[in-house]
Amino acid sequence: MALIRLKLETISGTKFDDDVYEVQLPTMAGQIGVLPGHMPLIGVATHGVIKIRRKPTDPDDFMELFATNGGVIEVNDNVLSVLVDEADDPDEINEAEAKEAYELAKKMKAEAKDQVSLEHAQNLIDRHAVRLQVAGLKRRRQR
Numbered sequence: 001m002a003l004i005r006l007k008l009e010t011i012s013g014t015k016f017d018d019d020v021y022e023v024q025l026p027t028m029a030g031q032i033g034v035l036p037g038h039m040p041l042i043g044v045a046t047h048g049v050i051k052i053r054r055k056p057t058d059p060d061d062f063m064e065l066f067a068t069n070g071g072v073i074e075v076n077d078n079v080l081s082v083l084v085d086e087a088d089d090p091d092e093i094n095e096a097e098a099k100e101a102y103e104l105a106k107k108m109k110a111e112a113k114d115q116v117s118l119e120h121a122q123n124l125i126d127r128h129a130v131r132l133q134v135a136g137l138k139r140r141r142q143r
Helices: 095-110 115-141
Strands: 004-010 013-020 022-027 030-034 041-053 064-076 079-084
Touching: 004 022, 013 041, 013 064, 022 064, 022 079, 030 041, 041 079, 041 115, 064 115, 095 115
Parallel strands: 004 079
Antiparallel strands: 004 013, 022 030, 022 041, 041 064, 064 079
16 A cells, blocks of 8 residues: 655654555645545645644544645655644644634734734634644534
């Protein structure tokens, strides 16, 4: 069975380095899927969820998840390198804290007095919205 090597790197170190069947990534062009044999590609990852399927037979509920806030992706010779500032797996996310941070970011946006403050607040909103999405997916899977 052909696999692709996923290397997920953050500022704090390696988050994932293993052979997998499929990786779904959020990009500027929309969600993309990377499978073995994917053509060479360099692109920009955006806020969103990275989904990893280890084997072709794994159902969607078994996909591993990471919340990310964007970075760079490169596919070459069945190696997918993803370089991001952060990548949080569901076990690292405290849902209550993420919700509190999300609400604070919304308040910051409402009170922003300039474009820089507005963009910073929106970035925080996007980041915590993705973290809440991943935490919610984990909670639903545990039922």
